[in-house]
Amino acid sequence: MPSSTDLGRPDPDPTVALTRDGRPVSDRGDTVCVIGAGASGLTAVKNLREHGFGVDCYERETGIGGAWNWRHDRSPVYASTHLISSRPFTQFPDFPMPDDWPDYPHHTQLLSYFERYADHFDLRQHVWFGTEVVRVKPAEGDRWDVTTRSTGGYGPERTSRYAGVVLANGHNWSPKLPRYEGLEQFRGEVMHASSYKDPAQLRGKRVLVVGGGNTGCDIAVEAAQQASRCWHSTRRGYWYAPKYVFGRPADQVNDTLLALRVPLRVRQWLYHRTLRLTVGDLTRFGLPRPDHRVYETHPIANSQLVYHVGHGAITPVPDVTRFHDRTVALSDEREIDPELVIFATGYLPRFEFLDGAVLGDADGSGRPRLWLNAFAAGHPTLAVVGLVQPDSGVFPIAHWQSVLFARLLAARTARPDRAAAFGRKAAAGLGERYSGKVKDSSRHWFEVGHADYLRALQRALDELEGK
Amino acid sequence: MSAERVRIVRSWEWARPERPARREVLAVVPELEEGKRPLLFVPGFGHGAWAFAEHWLSHAASRGFPAYALSLRGHGGSEPAPAATLRSYTHDVVQAAAGLPRQAVLVGHGAGARVVAHALARYPARAAVLVAPVLGSWGTFGTALRRNPVGTLPAVFGGRLRLNRRQLFSRELPDGEARRYVARLGRAGRRAQWQLLTGGQPEPAVGRPSVLVLGSPDDRVVPSAALTRAARRYASAPLLFPGMGHDLMLDARWREPIDAILDWLEKDPAPAAG
Numbered sequence: 001m002p003s004s005t006d007l008g009r010p011d012p013d014p015t016v017a018l019t020r021d022g023r024p025v026s027d028r029g030d031t032v033c034v035i036g037a038g039a040s041g042l043t044a045v046k047n048l049r050e051h052g053f054g055v056d057c058y059e060r061e062t063g064i065g066g067a068w069n070w071r072h073d074r075s076p077v078y079a080s081t082h083l084i085s086s087r088p089f090t091q092f093p094d095f096p097m098p099d100d101w102p103d104y105p106h107h108t109q110l111l112s113y114f115e116r117y118a119d120h121f122d123l124r125q126h127v128w129f130g131t132e133v134v135r136v137k138p139a140e141g142d143r144w145d146v147t148t149r150s151t152g153g154y155g156p157e158r159t160s161r162y163a164g165v166v167l168a169n170g171h172n173w174s175p176k177l178p179r180y181e182g183l184e185q186f187r188g189e190v191m192h193a194s195s196y197k198d199p200a201q202l203r204g205k206r207v208l209v210v211g212g213g214n215t216g217c218d219i220a221v222e223a224a225q226q227a228s229r230c231w232h233s234t235r236r237g238y239w240y241a242p243k244y245v246f247g248r249p250a251d252q253v254n255d256t257l258l259a260l261r262v263p264l265r266v267r268q269w270l271y272h273r274t275l276r277l278t279v280g281d282l283t284r285f286g287l288p289r290p291d292h293r294v295y296e297t298h299p300i301a302n303s304q305l306v307y308h309v310g311h312g313a314i315t316p317v318p319d320v321t322r323f324h325d326r327t328v329a330l331s332d333e334r335e336i337d338p339e340l341v342i343f344a345t346g347y348l349p350r351f352e353f354l355d356g357a358v359l360g361d362a363d364g365s366g367r368p369r370l371w372l373n374a375f376a377a378g379h380p381t382l383a384v385v386g387l388v389q390p391d392s393g394v395f396p397i398a399h400w401q402s403v404l405f406a407r408l409l410a411a412r413t414a415r416p417d418r419a420a421a422f423g424r425k426a427a428a429g430l431g432e433r434y435s436g437k438v439k440d441s442s443r444h445w446f447e448v449g450h451a452d453y454l455r456a457l458q459r460a461l462d463e464l465e466g467k
Numbered sequence: 468m469s470a471e472r473v474r475i476v477r478s479w480e481w482a483r484p485e486r487p488a489r490r491e492v493l494a495v496v497p498e499l500e501e502g503k504r505p506l507l508f509v510p511g512f513g514h515g516a517w518a519f520a521e522h523w524l525s526h527a528a529s530r531g532f533p534a535y536a537l538s539l540r541g542h543g544g545s546e547p548a549p550a551a552t553l554r555s556y557t558h559d560v561v562q563a564a565a566g567l568p569r570q571a572v573l574v575g576h577g578a579g580a581r582v583v584a585h586a587l588a589r590y591p592a593r594a595a596v597l598v599a600p601v602l603g604s605w606g607t608f609g610t611a612l613r614r615n616p617v618g619t620l621p622a623v624f625g626g627r628l629r630l631n632r633r634q635l636f637s638r639e640l641p642d643g644e645a646r647r648y649v650a651r652l653g654r655a656g657r658r659a660q661w662q663l664l665t666g667g668q669p670e671p672a673v674g675r676p677s678v679l680v681l682g683s684p685d686d687r688v689v690p691s692a693a694l695t696r697a698a699r700r701y702a703s704a705p706l707l708f709p710g711m712g713h714d715l716m717l718d719a720r721w722r723e724p725i726d727a728i729l730d731w732l733e734k735d736p737a738p739a740a741g
Binding site: 050087088089093094095096098099100119120121122252253254255256258259400403451454455457458461462465467 | 475476480484561591675
């Protein structure tokens with residue numbers, strides 16, 4: 001799709017300027033830089049191109065798909081990973097998945113979906129593979145100096161100046177490991193869920209799975225079938241939602257209620273009622289009673305966990321208090337003796353190439369303060385795409401975030417007044433939440449309710465376009 | 468078009484996804500890949516992919532365009548679907564388009580153009596061509612009622628819409644051929660037929676495709692005023708092929724409109740403003 005703004009790849013000898021610390025920088029004009037060619041990066045490239053921008057996308061791996069490409073070092077997927085939101089909520093809104101696919105596709109199908117997306121819209125030509133971003137620094141005129149080099153640190157660094165930057169480097173690759181007393185002296189095997197790939201790793205072992213997220217539950221279910229013993233430690237009781245209710249994907253049933261504008265309280269009541277009638281009383285199975293209402297923690301979609309608990313294949317246990325050399329002490333004074341401990345304790349976002357202050361994280365906690373989880377104060381040409389943990393699919397959200405950003409960049413020349421108003425809105429709305437009350441932990445930093453969030457995005461888009 | 472707002476939240480569509488139906492897609496691809504955009508032809512109500520397979524598919528392929536034709540559900544070789552709605556047809560088009568190797572040009576004929584107009588809001592087509600578009604208005608309905616009351620009236624009550632030879636073809640087309648084509652016509656779902664009149668207007672297109680409208684001033688289904696209106700919707704004027712019937716892809720001079728379409732595409736129309 002040739003267009004006047006398509007500048008092609010950076011020339012070796014462009015108009016040479018200097019960065020603030022005096023290194024040469026090649027000026028890429030109106031081109032926008034996208035960091036990462038995973039799902040969020042790809043949709044950013046596509047939508048920026050569609051709005052007439054030139055794009056340079058940098059990808060540290062040699063293929064697209066990011067976290068969903070199991071070949072990648074940092075990919076967290078394991079052999080059995082399936083989607084937990086059904087197809088209509090997961091696909092890009094303008095590029096549906098094939099309708100003969102199952103409701104909950106497998107991760108390899110998802111990768112092939114991204115491959116097709118990239119081919120369909122000719123995106124690969126804009127991606128620099130095997131290139132990692134070392135530094136991103138603001139330059140004058142709301143522009144950005146992006147320094148890259150070959151992945152692994154080979155070759156010289158080069159710096160290019162861009163009209164805008166999209167951060168789409170993902171937030172599920174840097175493992176979050178809780179600190180436990182005595183963990184160093186524990187003789188058994190310890191791993192983070194990011195290293196868990198295949199159920200063969202569990203076979204015949206006594207396994208403790210720590211963490212009640214979707215990954216933790218998936219691994220516990222696999223351990224129930226493969227391991228000789230499985231303990232599943234969770235901090236609190238959760239609502240284990242089945243993937244199907246009333247013969248339909250549960251999220252579709254849930255959105256039927258949303259479409260009918262049923263208030264949250266009523267939805268919570270209906271949800272509790274449905275679970276009570278279908279799954280039953282979880283405390284009967286030895287699981288702790290949830291200490292919160294549904295929708296107040298990230299939803300867990302797992303039909304099998306309760307089933308295996310009911311078959312005695314999973315023993316639910318409370319929090320781990322400390323490790324001894326062969327045993328693990330639990331908060332209820334019990335001691336168990338696992339050979340393998342898997343921490344499914346999640347991930348933390350990392351933007352090591354960027355000064356934390358740019359994203360409003362001045363205290364170094366690692367938590368960015370953004371508006372719409374995407375826009376930083378004082379940096380109108382910067383967007384973070386895909387930094388959300390919705391109760392639904394991420395990809396439609398990433399799509400609309402990048403559409404909004406592309407239209408914002410376009411508005412900067414066409415309607416500067418509206419772009420400025422957008423900037424003020426961003427500064428005023430930092431840290432806004434788009435979900436009901438959620439439990440406060442780093443697990444819920446980016447938690448959004450998909451309907452609330454997308455409506456907020458719709459409002460932002462309408463205001464920007466003056467509609 | 469650009470004044471309408473983009474819709475992000477579609478709770479009903481997410482909650483009630485369209486039921487899939489087996490689709491017939493006929494394809495003629497050029498022997499040598501020339502990097503040209505694939506075309507997806509969408510026939511109107513009653514027609515199947517066969518209508519394009521007669522002439523246009525192979526002609527487009529001979530000029531280097533990979534050409535595909537879809538039968539909407541309930542038509543041609545696709546799965547029967549008496550309860551189909553415009554939304555089901557739109558689903559079929561978007562699915563077929565997204566299944567092509569590259570970003571496609573959507574070409575809709577007759578009521579298929581209305582389906583394409585809906586599909587444009589859900590798939591960023593490279594460009595779109597509306598051939599003798601029946602975008603659905605009471606005016607078009609009135610014309611059809613006046614010209615062919617016997618064939619049109621039953622459709623009002625959920626019966627089959629019967630188009631006759633005089634509406635579809637010019638006199639140049641040999642009688643035998645015309646008879647053969649008319650015999651192959653099927654019918655659209657009755658709800659879809661009603662929705663042509665009562666259904667919601669298409670949402671704004673995504674991806675800013677440029678849109679070409681063409682038709683015949685002597686079309687006995689689509690009055691030329693409707694053609695002009697359709698073209699104005701997309702900020703252009705219609706290309707006219709006088710002396711042809713409604714079925715431009717089957718009529719005796721089928722070569723002229725398809726050549727015009729391909730010429731327009733070869734100029735690589737720039738994305739529409741907005």
